[in-house]
Amino acid sequence: MNISSSLASLINIPADNIIYAVILFIIGLVLIVKGGDVFVDAATWIAEATGIPKFIIGATVVSFATTLPELLVSSIAAAKGQNDMAIGNAVGSVTANIGLIMSISVLCMPAVIKRSSVAVKGSLMILAVAALFAFSYDLDLNIWQSIIMIAIFVVFMIENIISGKKSLASDTEGNEKIEHTGKQMALNIVKFLIGAAAVVVGADLLVDDGTVIARHLGVSEAIIGVTIIAIGTSLPELVTTLTAVAKKQSDLSIGNIIGANIIDLTLILPICAFLSGGTLTVGKQSAFLDMPVCLLVIAIAIIPTLIFKKLSRWQGALMLCIYIGYVAVLVTNSSMHYLPF
Secondary structure (H helix, E strand, C coil): CEEEEEEEECCCCCCCCCHHHHHHHHHHHHHHHHHHHHHHHHHHHHHHHHHCCCHHHHHHHHHHHHHHHHHEEEEEHCCCHHHHHHHCCCCCCHHHHHHHHHHHHHHHCCCCCHHHHHHHHHHHHHHHHHHHHHHHHEEEHHHHHHHHHHHHHHHHHHHHHHHHHHHHHHCCCCCCCCCHHHHHHHHHHHHHHHHHHHHHHHHHHHHHHHHHHHHHHHCHHHHHHHHHHHHHHHHHHHHHHHHHCCCCCCHHHHHHHHHHHHHHHHHHHHHHHHCCCEECCCCCCHHHHHHHHHHHHHHHHHHHHHHHHHEHHHHHHHHHHHHHHHHHHHHHHHHHCCCCC
């Protein structure tokens, strides 16, 4: 049972009551906005206090917290046999993270990126989606392929640990530690956890009650799935990114997106495969439309960045255009069925 339904049951109100849904929708919005603010502040302070680069913090701890909605939605869907929703949510969230969220970040604040910060992680992200695309060509993800995806995730974590150790052993990157007490560290860890929880709960309320509102307005189920569910589970990354951009913490923003994507691709789908009995059936839309588009926007985000050592506005504009076109194709196809799936 979701949060909205649980609360409705507790106060004896129908979960699909429009006034109730609007109130919870607003509460969810407040939670993710304020939670995102607290979340980024705490993550930034922890990075400065430990001397660990913000990019590493964003790519690991922040990424795990902001991918919780995708993990929960996909795992529950897989356990119920709803494989299309499980895969679509994970892959769709990656596409939204790059095509929508990173593009907004880049359009607002183009960033000079150290090649050493992006090279391994960006390459692993491309490898992950390319491997998933290749594995899904026969429309299933088996146990051995899932193990390979998890191996990529392990490499990602090892690389982060190595990078963290190097940064702590050297001051050449300018990551000076700030003076702090144990009480301050404990307080910021608590703020980090509260911020993460607020963002996750807020996203859940926005997805559930946004769906109720959309249905009352007569919006089709297909459009709800493409917009509210896919983008809704990426709201933590969106809020964290926008907050980081506003605070001029571009390393935290980009690191969070790349880390979240690698986790989505290499950890969530293998877990879904295990929950499905070892094999995850892949739909034609996921295999032949969603994954190719995902690979395309990732290539646009990473390859030019590695060559020119910066994220430019033209990349953001191109990724956003592709994402808008992709959503338009999905919405149009849901009513006209001109694609063979």
